[in-house]
Amino acid sequence: MADKYGNIPNIVIGRLPLYLRALQYMLLENHLVTSSKELAERLGISAAQIRKDLSQFGEFGKQGTGYQVEFLVRTLKQIIHVDTTWDVIIIGAGDIGHGIARYPGFNNQGFRVIKVFDNNPAKIGTKIGEFVVEDSATMEEKIKEGNIKIAMIAVPASQAQQVADNLVRAGIKAILNYAPITLNVPPGIQIQYIDPVMHLQKMTYYL
Amino acid sequence: MADKYGNIPNIVIGRLPLYLRALQYMLLENHLVTSSKELAERLGISAAQIRKDLSQFGEFGKQGTGYQVEFLVRTLKQIIHVDTTWDVIIIGAGDIGHGIARYPGFNNQGFRVIKVFDNNPAKIGTKIGEFVVEDSATMEEKIKEGNIKIAMIAVPASQAQQVADNLVRAGIKAILNYAPITLNVPPGIQIQYIDPVMHLQKMTYYL
Numbered sequence: 001m002a003d004k005y006g007n008i009p010n011i012v013i014g015r016l017p018l019y020l021r022a023l024q025y026m027l028l029e030n031h032l033v034t035s036s037k038e039l040a041e042r043l044g045i046s047a048a049q050i051r052k053d054l055s056q057f058g059e060f061g062k063q064g065t066g067y068q069v070e071f072l073v074r075t076l077k078q079i080i081h082v083d084t085t086w087d088v089i090i091i092g093a094g095d096i097g098h099g100i101a102r103y104p105g106f107n108n109q110g111f112r113v114i115k116v117f118d119n120n121p122a123k124i125g126t127k128i129g130e131f132v133v134e135d136s137a138t139m140e141e142k143i144k145e146g147n148i149k150i151a152m153i154a155v156p157a158s159q160a161q162q163v164a165d166n167l168v169r170a171g172i173k174a175i176l177n178y179a180p181i182t183l184n185v186p187p188g189i190q191i192q193y194i195d196p197v198m199h200l201q202k203m204t205y206y207l
Numbered sequence: 208m209a210d211k212y213g214n215i216p217n218i219v220i221g222r223l224p225l226y227l228r229a230l231q232y233m234l235l236e237n238h239l240v241t242s243s244k245e246l247a248e249r250l251g252i253s254a255a256q257i258r259k260d261l262s263q264f265g266e267f268g269k270q271g272t273g274y275q276v277e278f279l280v281r282t283l284k285q286i287i288h289v290d291t292t293w294d295v296i297i298i299g300a301g302d303i304g305h306g307i308a309r310y311p312g313f314n315n316q317g318f319r320v321i322k323v324f325d326n327n328p329a330k331i332g333t334k335i336g337e338f339v340v341e342d343s344a345t346m347e348e349k350i351k352e353g354n355i356k357i358a359m360i361a362v363p364a365s366q367a368q369q370v371a372d373n374l375v376r377a378g379i380k381a382i383l384n385y386a387p388i389t390l391n392v393p394p395g396i397q398i399q400y401i402d403p404v405m406h407l408q409k410m411t412y413y414l
Contacts, residue, residue: 016408021402095302109408174414199316
Protein backbone atom coordinates (compact mmCIF):
# COMPACT_ATOMS: atom_id res chain seq x y z
CA MET A 1 0.00 0.00 0.00
CA ALA A 2 1.42 3.37 -1.00
CA ASP A 3 1.44 6.06 1.69
CA LYS A 4 3.73 8.61 3.23
CA TYR A 5 6.37 5.95 3.89
CA GLY A 6 6.21 4.51 0.38
CA ASN A 7 5.24 1.00 -0.47
CA ILE A 8 5.90 -0.95 2.72
CA PRO A 9 5.15 -4.68 2.70
CA ASN A 10 2.31 -5.95 4.89
CA ILE A 11 4.68 -8.30 6.60
CA VAL A 12 6.80 -5.38 7.82
CA ILE A 13 3.74 -3.51 9.09
CA GLY A 14 2.69 -6.71 10.84
CA ARG A 15 5.91 -6.77 12.85
CA LEU A 16 5.57 -3.20 14.15
CA PRO A 17 3.06 -4.13 16.91
CA LEU A 18 5.51 -6.81 18.08
CA TYR A 19 8.27 -4.24 18.33
CA LEU A 20 5.90 -1.83 20.07
CA ARG A 21 4.90 -4.41 22.68
CA ALA A 22 8.48 -5.41 23.42
CA LEU A 23 9.50 -1.75 23.74
CA GLN A 24 6.56 -0.99 26.03
CA TYR A 25 7.66 -3.80 28.33
CA MET A 26 11.14 -2.30 28.34
CA LEU A 27 9.68 1.02 29.42
CA LEU A 28 7.80 -0.71 32.24
CA GLU A 29 11.14 -2.19 33.29
CA ASN A 30 12.61 1.33 33.13
CA HIS A 31 14.90 0.15 30.40
CA LEU A 32 15.44 3.33 28.37
CA VAL A 33 17.90 2.44 25.64
CA THR A 34 17.93 -0.71 23.56
CA SER A 35 19.51 -2.19 20.45
CA SER A 36 18.34 -4.23 17.50
CA LYS A 37 20.35 -7.10 19.02
CA GLU A 38 18.45 -6.93 22.29
CA LEU A 39 15.09 -6.66 20.53
CA ALA A 40 16.13 -9.60 18.37
CA GLU A 41 16.75 -11.74 21.43
CA ARG A 42 13.38 -10.85 22.92
CA LEU A 43 11.44 -11.42 19.72
CA GLY A 44 13.19 -14.22 17.87
CA ILE A 45 13.54 -12.02 14.78
CA SER A 46 17.01 -11.25 13.42
CA ALA A 47 18.66 -7.97 14.39
CA ALA A 48 19.30 -7.23 10.71
CA GLN A 49 15.59 -7.64 9.97
CA ILE A 50 14.62 -5.32 12.81
CA ARG A 51 17.09 -2.64 11.68
CA LYS A 52 15.86 -2.95 8.11
CA ASP A 53 12.18 -2.76 9.15
CA LEU A 54 12.66 0.30 11.33
CA SER A 55 14.88 2.08 8.82
CA GLN A 56 11.95 2.19 6.40
CA PHE A 57 10.28 4.72 8.68
CA GLY A 58 13.24 6.99 9.34
CA GLU A 59 16.35 7.20 11.47
CA PHE A 60 15.69 5.86 14.94
CA GLY A 61 19.10 4.94 16.24
CA LYS A 62 22.65 6.05 15.70
CA GLN A 63 25.27 3.41 14.97
CA GLY A 64 26.63 2.28 18.30
CA THR A 65 24.28 4.25 20.55
CA GLY A 66 21.13 2.17 20.17
CA TYR A 67 17.49 3.19 20.19
CA GLN A 68 15.83 5.54 22.68
CA VAL A 69 12.97 3.33 23.85
CA GLU A 70 10.50 6.08 24.75
CA PHE A 71 11.00 7.91 21.46
CA LEU A 72 10.66 4.70 19.50
CA VAL A 73 7.43 3.76 21.33
CA ARG A 74 5.96 7.19 20.62
CA THR A 75 6.99 7.09 16.98
CA LEU A 76 5.77 3.53 16.38
CA LYS A 77 2.40 4.50 17.89
CA GLN A 78 2.19 7.38 15.43
CA ILE A 79 3.18 5.20 12.50
CA ILE A 80 0.57 2.54 13.19
CA HIS A 81 -2.01 5.16 14.24
CA VAL A 82 -2.52 4.12 17.82
CA ASP A 83 -1.45 7.47 19.21
CA THR A 84 -5.22 8.01 19.30
CA THR A 85 -8.06 5.85 20.71
CA TRP A 86 -10.25 3.96 18.24
CA ASP A 87 -13.84 3.10 19.08
CA VAL A 88 -14.45 -0.61 18.57
CA ILE A 89 -17.69 -2.61 18.53
CA ILE A 90 -18.22 -6.30 19.27
CA ILE A 91 -20.78 -8.39 17.44
CA GLY A 92 -21.79 -11.47 19.39
CA ALA A 93 -22.53 -11.56 23.11
CA GLY A 94 -21.58 -15.21 23.65
CA ASP A 95 -18.61 -16.46 25.65
CA ILE A 96 -15.99 -14.83 23.46
CA GLY A 97 -17.95 -11.59 23.16
CA HIS A 98 -18.21 -11.43 26.95
CA GLY A 99 -14.51 -12.12 27.27
CA ILE A 100 -13.37 -9.40 24.91
CA ALA A 101 -15.94 -6.87 26.17
CA ARG A 102 -14.30 -7.19 29.57
CA TYR A 103 -10.74 -7.63 28.32
CA PRO A 104 -8.52 -5.22 30.25
CA GLY A 105 -5.71 -5.27 27.70
CA PHE A 106 -7.11 -2.60 25.33
CA ASN A 107 -6.42 0.24 27.77
CA ASN A 108 -3.80 2.66 26.51
CA GLN A 109 -3.15 0.53 23.45
CA GLY A 110 -5.28 2.60 21.11
CA PHE A 111 -8.67 0.92 21.50
CA ARG A 112 -11.85 1.21 23.52
CA VAL A 113 -14.84 -1.10 23.21
CA ILE A 114 -17.96 1.06 23.03
CA LYS A 115 -20.83 -1.27 22.08
CA VAL A 116 -21.78 -4.95 22.02
CA PHE A 117 -24.43 -6.27 19.63
CA ASP A 118 -26.32 -9.55 19.36
CA ASN A 119 -29.30 -10.74 17.33
CA ASN A 120 -30.66 -13.04 20.04
CA PRO A 121 -33.69 -11.51 21.80
CA ALA A 122 -32.68 -13.35 24.97
CA LYS A 123 -29.38 -11.48 25.02
CA ILE A 124 -30.46 -8.03 23.82
CA GLY A 125 -30.79 -5.72 26.83
CA THR A 126 -28.71 -7.92 29.14
CA LYS A 127 -25.59 -6.44 30.72
CA ILE A 128 -21.94 -7.32 30.18
CA GLY A 129 -20.03 -5.29 32.71
CA GLU A 130 -20.80 -1.68 31.78
CA PHE A 131 -22.37 -2.58 28.42
CA VAL A 132 -26.01 -3.24 27.61
CA VAL A 133 -26.21 -5.65 24.68
CA GLU A 134 -27.79 -3.88 21.72
CA ASP A 135 -29.91 -5.30 18.91
CA SER A 136 -27.88 -6.20 15.79
CA ALA A 137 -30.75 -4.80 13.74
CA THR A 138 -29.65 -1.32 14.85
CA MET A 139 -25.97 -1.99 14.23
CA GLU A 140 -25.55 -0.43 10.79
CA GLU A 141 -27.27 2.78 11.82
CA LYS A 142 -25.14 3.07 14.96
CA ILE A 143 -21.91 2.40 13.07
CA LYS A 144 -22.74 5.22 10.67
CA GLU A 145 -23.82 7.61 13.44
CA GLY A 146 -20.67 6.94 15.43
CA ASN A 147 -18.37 6.84 12.38
CA ILE A 148 -17.01 3.59 13.76
CA LYS A 149 -14.26 1.93 11.72
CA ILE A 150 -13.30 -1.18 13.70
CA ALA A 151 -15.36 -4.24 14.66
CA MET A 152 -14.68 -7.59 16.31
CA ILE A 153 -16.79 -10.53 15.17
CA ALA A 154 -17.58 -13.10 17.87
CA VAL A 155 -20.60 -14.86 16.38
CA PRO A 156 -20.85 -18.52 15.30
CA ALA A 157 -19.06 -19.40 12.07
CA SER A 158 -22.38 -19.86 10.30
CA GLN A 159 -23.34 -16.21 10.86
CA ALA A 160 -19.96 -14.56 10.47
CA GLN A 161 -20.00 -13.84 6.72
CA GLN A 162 -23.41 -12.18 6.90
CA VAL A 163 -22.27 -10.06 9.83
CA ALA A 164 -19.10 -9.09 7.94
CA ASP A 165 -21.15 -8.05 4.90
CA ASN A 166 -23.38 -5.87 7.09
CA LEU A 167 -20.38 -4.30 8.81
CA VAL A 168 -18.68 -3.43 5.56
CA ARG A 169 -21.88 -1.93 4.14
CA ALA A 170 -22.17 0.25 7.24
CA GLY A 171 -18.63 1.61 6.83
CA ILE A 172 -16.43 -0.65 8.97
CA LYS A 173 -12.88 -0.72 7.59
CA ALA A 174 -11.13 -3.21 9.89
CA ILE A 175 -12.45 -6.51 11.23
CA LEU A 176 -10.97 -8.78 13.85
CA ASN A 177 -12.64 -12.16 13.39
CA TYR A 178 -12.90 -14.73 16.20
CA ALA A 179 -15.19 -17.07 14.26
CA PRO A 180 -13.38 -20.13 12.93
CA ILE A 181 -14.00 -19.31 9.29
CA THR A 182 -12.26 -17.29 6.58
CA LEU A 183 -14.32 -14.30 5.49
CA ASN A 184 -14.56 -12.63 2.11
CA VAL A 185 -14.27 -8.88 2.33
CA PRO A 186 -13.84 -6.32 -0.44
CA PRO A 187 -10.40 -4.92 -1.29
CA GLY A 188 -9.39 -2.16 1.09
CA ILE A 189 -11.09 -3.77 4.11
CA GLN A 190 -8.58 -5.00 6.66
CA ILE A 191 -9.17 -8.36 8.28
CA GLN A 192 -7.34 -10.26 10.97
CA TYR A 193 -8.11 -13.61 12.59
CA ILE A 194 -7.81 -14.78 16.16
CA ASP A 195 -7.15 -18.44 15.70
CA PRO A 196 -5.84 -20.53 18.60
CA VAL A 197 -5.10 -23.40 16.20
CA MET A 198 -2.54 -21.31 14.36
CA HIS A 199 -0.76 -20.47 17.61
CA LEU A 200 -0.81 -24.06 18.84
CA GLN A 201 0.59 -25.22 15.51
CA LYS A 202 3.51 -22.82 15.86
CA MET A 203 4.57 -24.72 18.99
CA THR A 204 4.03 -28.39 18.14
CA TYR A 205 7.03 -28.41 15.79
CA TYR A 206 9.19 -28.18 18.90
CA LEU A 207 7.43 -30.90 20.89
CA MET B 208 16.64 -25.33 17.29
CA ALA B 209 18.56 -28.19 15.77
CA ASP B 210 16.53 -31.15 14.55
CA LYS B 211 16.16 -33.43 11.56
CA TYR B 212 15.75 -30.41 9.25
CA GLY B 213 18.77 -28.57 10.65
CA ASN B 214 18.68 -25.22 12.31
CA ILE B 215 15.48 -23.63 11.02
CA PRO B 216 14.63 -20.12 12.28
CA ASN B 217 11.55 -19.72 14.50
CA ILE B 218 10.13 -17.22 12.09
CA VAL B 219 10.08 -19.83 9.31
CA ILE B 220 8.40 -22.39 11.55
CA GLY B 221 5.87 -19.72 12.49
CA ARG B 222 4.84 -19.33 8.85
CA LEU B 223 4.17 -23.04 8.28
CA PRO B 224 0.72 -22.98 9.96
CA LEU B 225 -0.23 -20.07 7.69
CA TYR B 226 0.75 -22.09 4.65
CA LEU B 227 -1.09 -25.11 6.01
CA ARG B 228 -4.30 -23.14 6.56
CA ALA B 229 -4.22 -21.60 3.10
CA LEU B 230 -3.57 -25.01 1.53
CA GLN B 231 -6.39 -26.63 3.52
CA TYR B 232 -8.77 -23.98 2.20
CA MET B 233 -7.58 -24.77 -1.31
CA LEU B 234 -8.39 -28.45 -0.72
CA LEU B 235 -11.88 -27.49 0.47
CA GLU B 236 -12.25 -25.57 -2.78
CA ASN B 237 -11.06 -28.69 -4.62
CA HIS B 238 -8.08 -26.73 -5.82
CA LEU B 239 -5.43 -29.44 -6.18
CA VAL B 240 -2.34 -27.73 -7.57
CA THR B 241 -0.95 -24.38 -6.51
CA SER B 242 2.16 -22.22 -6.90
CA SER B 243 4.27 -20.06 -4.64
CA LYS B 244 2.84 -17.10 -6.57
CA GLU B 245 -0.74 -18.06 -5.76
CA LEU B 246 0.07 -18.73 -2.10
CA ALA B 247 1.86 -15.39 -2.02
CA GLU B 248 -1.26 -13.60 -3.22
CA ARG B 249 -3.41 -15.31 -0.60
CA LEU B 250 -1.02 -14.69 2.26
CA GLY B 251 0.70 -11.38 1.55
CA ILE B 252 4.10 -13.05 1.83
CA SER B 253 6.47 -12.95 -1.15
CA ALA B 254 6.59 -15.96 -3.48
CA ALA B 255 10.38 -16.07 -3.08
CA GLN B 256 10.02 -16.26 0.69
CA ILE B 257 7.49 -19.10 0.44
CA ARG B 258 9.72 -21.07 -1.94
CA LYS B 259 12.70 -20.52 0.32
CA ASP B 260 10.77 -21.55 3.45
CA LEU B 261 9.39 -24.73 1.91
CA SER B 262 12.71 -25.70 0.31
CA GLN B 263 14.21 -26.02 3.80
CA PHE B 264 12.07 -29.12 4.32
CA GLY B 265 12.66 -30.85 1.00
CA GLU B 266 11.52 -30.75 -2.59
CA PHE B 267 7.81 -30.05 -2.80
CA GLY B 268 7.34 -28.70 -6.29
CA LYS B 269 9.01 -29.02 -9.62
CA GLN B 270 9.94 -25.87 -11.49
CA GLY B 271 6.96 -24.93 -13.62
CA THR B 272 4.55 -27.60 -12.34
CA GLY B 273 3.67 -26.10 -8.96
CA TYR B 274 2.84 -27.79 -5.67
CA GLN B 275 0.48 -30.74 -5.19
CA VAL B 276 -1.82 -29.31 -2.51
CA GLU B 277 -2.80 -32.57 -0.84
CA PHE B 278 0.78 -33.81 -0.61
CA LEU B 279 1.95 -30.47 0.76
CA VAL B 280 -0.83 -30.44 3.39
CA ARG B 281 0.10 -33.95 4.51
CA THR B 282 3.80 -33.15 4.63
CA LEU B 283 3.37 -29.85 6.46
CA LYS B 284 1.22 -31.62 9.06
CA GLN B 285 4.02 -34.14 9.58
CA ILE B 286 6.65 -31.42 9.81
CA ILE B 287 4.80 -29.42 12.47
CA HIS B 288 3.61 -32.60 14.23
CA VAL B 289 -0.11 -32.18 13.78
CA ASP B 290 -0.52 -35.43 11.88
CA THR B 291 -1.51 -36.67 15.36
CA THR B 292 -4.00 -35.31 17.93
CA TRP B 293 -2.61 -33.56 20.99
CA ASP B 294 -4.51 -33.48 24.26
CA VAL B 295 -4.87 -29.93 25.51
CA ILE B 296 -6.08 -28.58 28.87
CA ILE B 297 -7.62 -25.22 29.68
CA ILE B 298 -6.94 -23.41 32.93
CA GLY B 299 -9.64 -20.87 33.77
CA ALA B 300 -13.38 -21.43 33.38
CA GLY B 301 -14.30 -17.78 32.82
CA ASP B 302 -15.65 -16.28 29.59
CA ILE B 303 -12.58 -17.07 27.53
CA GLY B 304 -12.20 -20.55 29.02
CA HIS B 305 -15.83 -21.29 28.14
CA GLY B 306 -15.29 -19.97 24.64
CA ILE B 307 -12.25 -22.07 23.89
CA ALA B 308 -13.65 -25.19 25.59
CA ARG B 309 -16.50 -25.05 23.08
CA TYR B 310 -14.44 -23.77 20.15
CA PRO B 311 -15.20 -25.97 17.15
CA GLY B 312 -12.07 -25.03 15.23
CA PHE B 313 -9.69 -27.55 16.86
CA ASN B 314 -11.28 -30.53 15.10
CA ASN B 315 -8.95 -32.20 12.65
CA GLN B 316 -6.28 -29.57 13.24
CA GLY B 317 -4.24 -31.67 15.63
CA PHE B 318 -5.82 -30.72 18.98
CA ARG B 319 -8.51 -31.89 21.35
CA VAL B 320 -9.45 -30.16 24.60
CA ILE B 321 -9.73 -32.83 27.29
CA LYS B 322 -10.02 -30.96 30.61
CA VAL B 323 -10.90 -27.57 32.04
CA PHE B 324 -9.60 -26.45 35.44
CA ASP B 325 -10.45 -23.59 37.78
CA ASN B 326 -9.54 -22.71 41.36
CA ASN B 327 -12.90 -21.10 42.17
CA PRO B 328 -15.09 -23.42 44.31
CA ALA B 329 -18.17 -21.86 42.67
CA LYS B 330 -16.97 -23.08 39.28
CA ILE B 331 -15.49 -26.47 40.18
CA GLY B 332 -18.00 -29.19 39.27
CA THR B 333 -20.04 -26.98 36.93
CA LYS B 334 -20.42 -28.06 33.33
CA ILE B 335 -19.10 -26.42 30.15
CA GLY B 336 -20.62 -28.38 27.31
CA GLU B 337 -19.27 -31.91 27.81
CA PHE B 338 -16.67 -30.88 30.40
CA VAL B 339 -16.99 -30.82 34.17
CA VAL B 340 -14.73 -28.09 35.56
CA GLU B 341 -12.02 -29.71 37.68
CA ASP B 342 -10.18 -28.33 40.70
CA SER B 343 -6.88 -26.64 39.83
CA ALA B 344 -5.42 -28.25 42.94
CA THR B 345 -5.52 -31.58 41.08
CA MET B 346 -4.08 -30.15 37.88
CA GLU B 347 -0.44 -31.10 38.27
CA GLU B 348 -1.28 -34.70 39.15
CA LYS B 349 -3.62 -35.01 36.15
CA ILE B 350 -1.09 -33.49 33.76
CA LYS B 351 1.47 -36.05 34.85
CA GLU B 352 -1.00 -38.97 34.72
CA GLY B 353 -2.16 -37.99 31.24
CA ASN B 354 1.32 -37.07 29.99
CA ILE B 355 -0.23 -33.82 28.75
CA LYS B 356 2.12 -31.41 27.01
CA ILE B 357 -0.07 -28.47 25.94
CA ALA B 358 -2.11 -26.03 28.04
CA MET B 359 -4.11 -22.87 27.38
CA ILE B 360 -4.14 -20.26 30.13
CA ALA B 361 -7.38 -18.29 30.44
CA VAL B 362 -7.10 -16.95 33.97
CA PRO B 363 -6.83 -13.29 35.04
CA ALA B 364 -3.47 -11.63 34.41
CA SER B 365 -2.75 -11.55 38.16
CA GLN B 366 -2.86 -15.37 38.38
CA ALA B 367 -1.28 -16.28 35.06
CA GLN B 368 2.39 -16.47 36.09
CA GLN B 369 1.62 -18.74 39.04
CA VAL B 370 -0.45 -21.01 36.80
CA ALA B 371 2.35 -21.09 34.22
CA ASP B 372 4.88 -22.05 36.91
CA ASN B 373 2.63 -24.90 38.05
CA LEU B 374 2.08 -26.09 34.49
CA VAL B 375 5.78 -26.17 33.73
CA ARG B 376 6.54 -28.02 36.95
CA ALA B 377 3.94 -30.65 36.00
CA GLY B 378 5.52 -31.24 32.59
CA ILE B 379 3.66 -28.93 30.21
CA LYS B 380 5.91 -27.99 27.27
CA ALA B 381 3.73 -25.56 25.29
CA ILE B 382 1.49 -22.79 26.62
CA LEU B 383 -1.02 -20.67 24.76
CA ASN B 384 -1.66 -17.64 26.95
CA TYR B 385 -4.86 -15.58 26.73
CA ALA B 386 -4.08 -13.48 29.80
CA PRO B 387 -2.90 -9.97 28.89
CA ILE B 388 0.52 -10.38 30.44
CA THR B 389 3.92 -11.63 29.30
CA LEU B 390 4.96 -14.78 31.14
CA ASN B 391 8.40 -15.97 32.13
CA VAL B 392 8.98 -19.61 31.28
CA PRO B 393 12.20 -21.63 31.33
CA PRO B 394 14.18 -22.22 28.12
CA GLY B 395 12.69 -25.04 26.07
CA ILE B 396 9.10 -24.23 27.03
CA GLN B 397 7.11 -22.90 24.08
CA ILE B 398 4.81 -19.97 24.64
CA GLN B 399 2.39 -18.15 22.38
CA TYR B 400 0.03 -15.26 23.11
CA ILE B 401 -3.49 -14.57 21.94
CA ASP B 402 -3.60 -10.82 21.98
CA PRO B 403 -6.39 -8.96 20.20
CA VAL B 404 -4.48 -5.68 20.61
CA MET B 405 -1.66 -6.97 18.44
CA HIS B 406 -4.10 -7.93 15.67
CA LEU B 407 -5.96 -4.62 15.85
CA GLN B 408 -2.65 -2.75 15.68
CA LYS B 409 -1.75 -4.60 12.49
CA MET B 410 -4.78 -2.99 10.83
CA THR B 411 -4.80 0.59 12.10
CA TYR B 412 -1.79 1.48 9.98
CA TYR B 413 -4.09 1.23 6.97
CA LEU B 414 -6.96 3.28 8.42
